[in-house]
Amino acid sequence: MKLHELAHPAAVLPAELDGFRIELKAEQERADIVLDRPPFNVVSMLARDQLRIAFEALDADERIRIIVLRGAGEHFSSGGDIKGFLEATPEHVSELAWNVAAPARCSKPVIAAGRGYCFGVGFELSLACDFRLATETTLYALPEQKLGQIPGSGGSARLQKMVGITRTKDIVMRSRRISGRQALEWGVATECVPDAELERATDALVDELRGFSPIAQRTAKKLLNDTEDSPLSIAIELEGHCYSRLRSSEDFREGVEAFHSKRKPAFVGR
Missing domain, CATH: 3.90.226.10 (2-enoyl-CoA Hydratase; Chain A, domain 1)
Incomplete structure (x- = not known):
């Protein structure tokens, strides 16, 4: 490059x-x-x-x-x-x-x-x-x-x-x-x-x-930054929304399938 x-x-x-x-x-x-x-x-x-x-x-x-x-x-x-x-x-x-x-x-x-x-x-x-x-x-x-x-x-x-x-x-x-x-x-x-x-x-x-999912990494970083000053209840609420969105990602499906297949996941960032 x-x-x-x-x-x-x-x-x-x-x-x-x-x-x-x-x-x-x-x-x-x-x-x-x-x-x-x-x-x-x-x-x-x-x-x-x-x-x-x-x-x-x-x-x-x-x-x-x-x-x-x-x-x-x-x-x-x-x-x-x-x-x-x-x-x-x-x-x-x-x-x-x-x-x-x-x-x-x-x-x-x-x-x-x-x-x-x-x-x-x-x-x-x-x-x-x-x-x-x-x-x-x-x-x-x-x-x-x-x-x-x-x-x-x-x-x-x-x-x-x-x-x-x-x-x-x-x-x-x-x-x-x-x-x-x-x-x-x-x-x-x-x-x-x-x-x-x-x-x-x-x-x-x-x-x-x-080795981690790019989309999960981005989500975790933004969530932690955004909730640094939040009350616990708000932080937990936002965490739940982020978790819910990741549930529908390709990377989450790949991670679950790789876990059950006992293989290394191939994350794509979506």
Whole structure:
């Protein structure tokens, strides 16, 4: 699969991406968005716009099942281009959270695989993903207090949902760094593996997710996102409606038949 074959339903993906690249792996039904601005993979204001377009384009591409967000080199990302904040217009700044939330809006599973620094917008992008794979070198932080600022792209809000207000205040108000191991213990990271095992762990998770029904995966992600703030009764009601719709899918029928036939299901995403 060639990169130029990737199309966005409403916009043109730039030929030259600012500080990141996209690797398409058709045989794995996988796309990697690789932050690549050595040495710390700083995310520019322009890159935030382009990353949103990239996620939307990959979401619309039927050949892609899983998206991986990772960093080139020793660090995921040290954060954003600090000078860019002073140069950006208020209208542009107001779009930052929408752009960074692109992994959460994406209907497909998104994995953030990060070693080394995962600070600021790098952490916020990771928090918007479905799975976070960390290593023993990973350090997560929201250091905006050191600049006289607060996280502005969903970082404190998403983190508070995961770890509660006490731990979030500790991280945000003290610009505290937490390790990949601690992130795992707190429920921020999905896995924490030895640094040399990050790629293997990422490949394994991609292969595992590819084994499930695409339509069931999309439904589960949207349901969980939509009911995060819902009362229990509403969440149960919506879960029942989603379950009912999947009952009529080809994949559910295939899953049941494969179970009774003691064979691996061949899901088609319908």
